[in-house]
Amino acid sequence: MRHAEWNQVELTVGQLAERSGVAISALHFYERQGLIHSRRTSGNQRRYRRETLRRIALVKIAQRVGIPLAEVRAALDELPNNRMPTRADWERLSQQWHDELELRIKHLEQLRDKFTDCVGCGCLSIDRCRMANPYDELADHGAGPRRLLERSAPKC
Ligand code: FES
Numbered sequence: 102m103r104h105a106e107w108n109q110v111e112l113t114v115g116q117l118a119e120r121s122g123v124a125i126s127a128l129h130f131y132e133r134q135g136l137i138h139s140r141r142t143s144g145n146q147r148r149y150r151r152e153t154l155r156r157i158a159l160v161k162i163a164q165r166v167g168i169p170l171a172e173v174r175a176a177l178d179e180l181p182n183n184r185m186p187t188r189a190d191w192e193r194l195s196q197q198w199h200d201e202l203e204l205r206i207k208h209l210e211q212l213r214d215k216f217t218d219c220v221g222c223g224c225l226s227i228d229r230c231r232m233a234n235p236y237d238e239l240a241d242h243g244a245g246p247r248r249l250l251e252r253s254a255p256k257c
Pocket of ligand 1: 218219220221222223224225226227229230233234
């Protein structure tokens with residue numbers, strides 16, 4: 102297979118797979134999910150605009166951090182289809198995700214930093230639970246790891 106030339110405007114599915122590092126079967130899946138789009142040649146072969154590589158990069162990174170595909174699709178749907186998205190288009194997309202991403206970052210930080218402490222989940226299984234969640238009092242605040250879920254978790 103020929104590598105895509107840097108100035109090639111459209112890519113075959115093989116070139117798209119090679120450059121993106123995503124298997125052809127996954128690209129077809131992305132297309133069925135409406136995450137990427139192609140046109141058909143007269144010989145019924147798919148051709149993808151080069152900017153599809155950027156969409157795929159976004160999908161891959163979003164998947165890595167656990168953003169559901171439906172949310173990714175909704176975000177990508179905001180990009181213009183009739184022209185190549187500009188930096189301003191991508192910036193708008195990023196801003197729409199800002200709050201969601203901030204929350205995810207916070208949760209990832211909690212996972213990294215807070216799981217050595219009591220998370221208020223009701224297990225009462227580590228020594229800190231006795232102080233941080235005596236008698237599982239946090240159950241009164243609702244289900245789940247209350248010390249992680251509540252923005253201003255009760256200080257113990
Ligand atoms: S870690 Fe579960 S209640 Fe403390």
